[in-house]
Each structure stands twice: as structure tokens, then as C-alpha cells.
Amino acid sequence: xxxxxxxxxxxxxxxxxxxxxxxxxxxxxxxxxxxxxxxxxxxxxxxxxxxxxxxxxxxxxxxxxxxxxxxxxxxxxxxxxxxxxxxxxxxxxxxxxxxxxxxxxxxxxxxxxxxxxxxxxxxxxxxxxxxxxxxxxxxxxxxxxxxxxxxxxxxxxxxxxxxxxxxxxxxxxxxxxxxxxxxxxxxxxxxxxxxxxxxxxxxxxxxxxxxxxxxxxxxxxxxxxxxxxxxxxxxxxxxxxxxxxxxxxxxxxxxxxxxxxxxxxxxxxxxxxxxxxxxxxxxxxxxxxxxxxxxxxxxxxxxxxxxxxxxxxxxxxxxxxxxxxxxxxxxxxxxxxxxxxxxxxxxxxxxxxxxxxxxxxxxxxxxxxxxxxxxxxxxxxxxxxxxxxxxxxxxxxxxxxxxxxxxxxxxxxxxxxxxxxxxxxxxxxxxxxxxxxxxxxxxxxxxxxxxxxxxxxxxxxxxxxxxxxxxxxxxxxxxxxxxxxxxxxxxxxxxx
Ligand code: GLU
Numbered sequence: 105x106x107x108x109x110x111x112x113x114x115x116x117x118x119x120x121x122x123x124x125x126x127x128x129x130x131x132x133x134x135x136x137x138x139x140x141x142x143x144x145x146x147x148x149x150x151x152x153x154x155x156x157x158x159x160x161x162x163x164x165x166x167x168x169x170x171x172x173x174x175x176x177x178x179x180x181x182x183x184x185x186x187x188x189x190x191x192x193x194x195x196x197x198x199x200x201x202x203x204x205x206x207x208x209x210x211x212x213x214x215x216x217x218x219x220x221x222x223x224x225x226x227x228x229x230x231x232x233x234x235x236x237x238x239x240x241x242x243x244x245x246x247x248x249x250x251x252x253x254x255x256x257x258x259x260x261x262x263x264x265x266x267x268x269x270x271x272x273x274x275x276x277x278x279x280x281x282x283x284x285x286x287x288x289x290x291x292x293x294x295x296x297x298x299x300x301x302x303x304x305x306x307x308x309x310x311x312x313x314x315x316x317x318x319x320x321x322x323x324x325x326x327x328x329x330x331x332x333x334x335x336x337x338x339x340x341x342x343x344x345x346x347x348x349x350x351x352x353x354x355x356x357x358x359x360x361x362x363x364x365x366x367x368x369x370x371x372x373x374x375x376x377x378x379x380x381x382x383x384x385x386x387x388x389x390x391x392x393x394x395x396x397x398x399x400x401x402x403x404x405x406x407x408x409x410x411x412x413x414x415x416x417x418x419x420x421x422x423x424x425x426x427x428x429x430x431x432x433x434x435x436x437x438x439x440x441x442x443x444x445x446x447x448x449x450x451x452x453x454x455x456x457x458x459x460x461x462x463x464x465x466x467x468x469x470x471x472x473x474x475x476x477x478x479x480x481x482x483x484x485x486x487x488x489x490x491x492x493x494x495x496x497x498x499x500x501x502x503x504x505x506x507x508x509x510x511x512x513x514x515x516x517x518x519x520x521x522x523x524x525x526x527x528x529x530x531x532x533x534x535x536x537x538x539x540x541x542x543x544x545x546x547x548x549x550x551x552x553x554x555x556x557x558x559x560x561x562x563x564x565x566x567x568x569x570x571x572x573x574x575x576x577x578x579x580x581x582x583x584x585x586x587x588x589x590x591x592x593x594x595x596x597x598x599x600x
Contacts, residue, residue, distance in 0.1 A: 109141030111315050113167075113174075114304065116148045117159035120367040121166030123423070124319055124349050124357075127385040131317050131346060133172045134386070134411040144311055145177035147188045148304070150297050160188075166368040170378045171404055176311075184311040189303050196298040199306045199336060200259060200291060208335040209291060211257030212239040213250040234287025235260065256294035261302070261332065263288050269327040274315070274344030274413040281327035289328055301328045309338040317344045317413070344413055347389040350420050357423075364423055375447050375484020377439065379404065380432040386411070388421035401434060429482040436481045445471040447484045455488045457495050473577055476569040493563055494578060499586055501597060505560035510598055513549055514557045515591060520546050521558055522587050531580045536572040561590045 111132035115125055129145070136143035145167065149155050164179065176182025186192055203209040214222075218238070226233040240262065242250070251257070267283040291302035298306070304325075308316060323345045333340045351357045351364050365371060371381055383402055391397065392410045402410065436444055449470065452458040458470055477490045493499065501509065508514070524539040525531070540558070544550045559571050562583055568574065575583055590597060 107312065107314050109136055109139040109314050110144065110312050111136045111141065111317060112144040112146050112308070112311065112313050113172075114146045114148045114307075114318075115163045116151060116154065117163060118151070118154045118156050119159055120369050121163050122366055123368060123385065125163070126166065126170060126172070126368050126381070127349065127388055128318055128346065129167055129172050130170070130382055130385055131344075131390070131411075131416070132315070133174075134407055135315060135317060135413065136175075137408045138411050141314070142175040143173075144182070144184070144187065144313070145174040146307060146311070147178055148300065148307075150189045150303055151300065152190070152297070162369070166372075169372055170368065170382055172382070189298075189307065192303075192307065193296065193298075195310065196292070196303055196306055197296060200298070200302070203261065203291070203332075203335055204259070206335065207262070209259045209261050210240055210242070210288075211247060212260045212288075212290070213242075213247070213255040213257050214238055215255070232285065234285070235289065237288060240288060258290045258294050259292040260288040261291045261328070261335070263328075263331060269330050271323075271326050271330065271343055273323070273326075274317070274342055275347070275416045276323070276345060276418055279323070281324075283327070283331070286328060286331075291332070301325055302332060305329050305332040305336070305338070308341055309333065309336070313341050315342045315344065315413075317346065320345045320348050344416060346416055347418055348420050349388050350422050352423055352425050354420075354422055364425060371483075373485075375451065375481075375486075376428075376432050377435045380428070380435040382407070383435075384428045384431050388423065389417045389419075390415055391417070401431070433480075433482045436484070437479055439478075441471055441475040441478055444478055444481070444484060445474040448474045448487045451485050451488050452491075457488065457491070469577065472573070476573055476577065480569075493565070499562075499564040499590075501560070501564045502566065504566040505564050506598055508556045508560040508566055509590070509594070511553075511557070513547075513553060514561075515594065516547050517543060517549050517554060517557045518561055518587050518591055522584060522591070525580060525584055525587075528580065531576050531583070533570075533572040533576050536575045540572075562586050 113125070113129035113132050115121070133143045135141070145164065147160050147163075149160070160178070164177070167174070174180070176184065176187060178187045181187075200209070219235075222236045222238075223233045239257075239260070247257075263283050263286050265284055269281045269283060271279045271281065273279055289301060290299050292298050326343055326345075330340055349357065351361050353363060357364065357366065368381070372378075382404060383400075386402070386407055387400065390411070392399070392402070393412070393415055396402075396410065445467075449458065449462070452470060453460055458466060462470065473491055473494060474487060477487060480490065481487060520543040521539065524542050528535055528539060540554065544554055547554075555571060556566060559568065560566055562575060562578065
């Protein structure tokens with residue numbers, strides 16, 4: 105019987121949750137859930153110079169928001185605690201000691217300058233740079249002498265020469281690496297902290313991780329890690345390296361790439377829905393098979409059912425912003441208006457459209473307003489721009505609206521509508537409907553000839569959401585004011 109499936113996402117707390125990291129986390133989460141296994145989030149913080157205050161919490165909050173829930177981590181603990189590398193230093197020391205005792209490592213006294221010089225010499229000779237091996241065969245006496253100079257050694261792993269390491273990658277198939285291309289690499293720093301390649305092996309082994317699923321950039325680390333597993337006599341997990349994500353131009357993404365928002369928080373802040381983002385992210389480099397192969401919309405539950413490692417793609421995935429917008433629009437349309445309104449509220453408050461502590465009445469009005477535009481929203485933040493005309497005193501008449509309002513029958517229609525509206529007790533959608541009916545009767549104009557002038561006069565546009573609901577939400581006084589103003593100043597307005 106195989107081992108219980110255990111996967112992990114192991115972010116370094118160096119910044120916000122990146123979309124690439126979120127995709128990696130999602131892949132690991134889905135694989136664990138699909139197999140009834142466990143998903144671990146481990147914080148790899150040994151590269152202390154790069155750690156950023158608050159990044160760990162942000163990573164976790166981002167995952168939580170996406171609905172990528174973990175079974176074991178720094179917050180909930182678990183059978184393999186601690187889950188933060190810097191809290192595991194004694195464990196790494198123990199394993200480093202084992203490697204030393206078994207002759208798999210040695211202290212290295214080289215200074216940064218020496219290493220730089222070696223590197224430059226190798227580059228000048230046209231050979232791929234790797235550690236020269238200068239400290240590999242030092243005698244004990246030589247080591248003592250260097251220590252007497254005050255040099256603090258790091259520890260290097262002794263890479264065996266002339267071997268071929270075969271990685272059976274779940275995504276890429278069999279890949280071979282020659283150990284001769286790999287220099288002896290550092291496993292612990294002078295202060296005892298482990299490097300990533302060493303800590304990750306100890307942690308994955310002790311945490312009984314069965315599948316190491318991560319981004320392609322780590323493929324070249326894999327043979328180093330396998331060497332450590334073998335030297336420690338630990339069971340090697342399966343590896344799978346997901347393809348890189350390219351920006352919409354098909355280029356490699358850099359930190360400063362502004363063609364795309366790279367962080368999960370940015371999407372959250374703009375009012376993307378988590379289910380849209382995970383649906384989109386999983387399709388970057390993965391596709392379902394069988395009957396649903398052509399489909400694009402998948403819930404998390406469906407993905408748990410459908411996910412498989414052999415459908416992860418080797419080919420780079422292109423981040424198609426348009427597709428993400430389309431997907432988000434799909435999920436927004438499917439959501440309850442209450443939910444979207446709740447998400448829209450902070451945006452409207454921030455834009456000064458709604459008071460900070462809205463009354464029940466204001467909230468109800470705002471919910472209807474959001475409902476009016478829900479179908480159109482690619483992200484919730486768009487509500488601010490879309491609803492601008494509800495909050496402006498003045499109406500801006502588009503060229504098309506001006507065109508409509510120039511028609512000869514327009515004053516008659518608008519006057520009749522004003523007369524009806526003045527008498528109205530309320531302006532519910534139903535009332536507006538009957539008012540328009542009355543105008544039709546009185547003037548004989550119907551259809552476009554009736555609705556277009558009203559829409560153009562009230563909203564300044566010829567297109568827009570439901571007219572009755574728009575009028576109803578604008579309210580009697582505002583609508584009357586707009587209509588009267590237009591009737592009084594029609595020549596002026598239309599000539600401008
Ligand atoms: N801490 C590493 C990173 O953030 C994790 C790599 C791995 O999954 O092995 O890239």
C-alpha cells in the first residue's frame with residue numbers, strides 16, 4: 105500500500121502572495137484533497153535577509169481568501185510541528201551532523217571574494233561556473249589554520265562525481281542530470297542556518313511529503329535535493345514541476361512587469377471573486393480530460409474531482425487577462441446581488457458615494473443599484489465608474505444622446521412625462537411603467553420614440569441598464585430636475 109498522500113506549499117515570507125505561488129498552492133491542495141490526503145503549508149524563512157515583516161500572515165490570508173485550506177501549518181499546528189523553518193534549527197543541525205559523520209559534507213572556508221574570483225576565472229575560460237572544490241580535501245591541520253585566521257566555515261555537500269541523477273517528474277517525465285555539472289553546494293551557513301536545498305529535504309522527509317509539486321524554476325534544484333535524500337537514506341518523494349506562467353505578451357514575468365497584476369491581494373482589492381481566480385489559475389498549465397475537456401468553468405469541488413497530475417502541461421502558460429475578466433464576470437453574474445453589493449460597498453464609500461456608516465435605507469438603495477449593473481461587472485470596483493451618473497448633479501450628454509434629443513417630438517414626450525411624474529406618489533419600477541404607458545397614450549409615441557428620449561434626457565446616454573429601475577433609483581426629484589433642466593435649456597445643451 106502506498107503512503108498517505110501529503111503535499112505542501114512552502115512559501116518564503118518575502119512578500120505578497122504571488123499568482124504563481126497561489127497556483128502552486130492550489131495544485132498541491134487539489135491533489136491532497138482529491139486523494140483524501142493532507143495539505144501542509146510550511147514557512148521557509150531561513151533566508152532571513154529576504155524575510156519581510158507581515159509577509160507570512162499575508163501569504164496565509166491570501167490562501168484562506170482563495171479557499172485553499174490547509175491541514176497543518178504555523179497557525180493550526182499538526183503532527184510535524186513546528187512548521188516554520190527558523191523554529192526547526194536544531195532538527196537541521198542534527199541532520200547536518202549526520203551528513204558530516206557519514207562523510208557527505210565538509211567545512212568550507214572560502215570567502216565571498218575567493219568564490220567570486222573563481223567564478224570569474226571559470227567564466228573567462230568559458231566553463232560553467234561551479235564550486236572549485238578548494239576546501240574539499242583540506243587536512244585537519246589546514247582547517248585549524250583557517251579557523252585560527254578567524255574564518256567561520258559554511259558546510260558543503262560533497263557531490264559524488266560521475267553519477268547521473270534521474271528525476272521522474274510527474275509533469276516532465278524522466279529528466280537526467282549529471283552530477284559533474286553540479287558543484288559541491290552549501291547546506292549550512294557559517295551561523296548554522298540551513299540553505300533552502302538542505303532544509304527543504306529535511307522538512308519534506310520528516311513531514312512525510314509524498315508529492316513535491318512546485319514551479320519549474322525549482323527543477324534544477326531537484327537533483328541536489330535527491331542527492332541529499334540519498335545521502336541521508338531518506339525516501340525520495342515524487343516531484344512534479346508545473347510550467348512557468350508568462351505575461352500576456354508571452355514574455356517571462358519580472359517583478360517589475362506592469363502588464364499584469366501579479367499579486368492575489370490586488371485581485372481581491374479590485375473585487376475579483378476567489379472562485380474566479382482559482383478557476384482561472386488552475387487552467388494555467390492544466391486542463392481536464394474527457395467529457396469536460398472543452399469546458400472552462402469549474403467549481404473548487406469539481407476541480408477536486410477532476411484534478412490529475414498527468415494533465416499538468418509542460419508548455420508555458422500565458423496569463424490571459426481578458427479570460428480572467430470574463431471568468432470573473434461569469435462568477436459575479438452567478439452571485440447573489442447581496443454578496444456583490446457587500447463587496448461594492450467599500451469601493452463606493454471610498455469614492456465618497458456612500459456614507460461611511462450607511463443607513464439600512466442607503467444600503468438597500470445601494471444593493472438595488474449594484475443589481476442594476478451586476479451583469480456588466482468584470483470586477484466589483486468597476487461599479488464606481490459605471491454608476492457615476494447616479495451621483496452627479498449634472499448630466500453629461502453623449503453625442504448619441506444629443507442626437508436623440510434633437511428629434512422634434514422630444515419636448516412633447518418629455519413634457520408629458522414630467523406632468524405624469526409630478527403627480528406620481530412614488531417611483532417604484534411598476535409606477536414608472538404605468539407613467540410611461542400614460543405618456544404613450546397621451547402623445548401617441550411608443551417604443552424607441554418614447555423610451556430613447558426619456559433615457560437620453562435622464563441619463564445622458566442611449567444605452568444603459570434597465571430604464572425603469574434607473575429612474576426609480578434616481579428618485580422623483582432628481583429625475584424631474586434633469587427633465588426640467590433639459591426642457592428649459594434644450595437649445596443650449598444641444599448646441600454645445
Ligand atoms: N520556499 C521555496 C520558494 O518559495 C519553496 C520551493 C519548494 O517548493 O521547494 O520558492
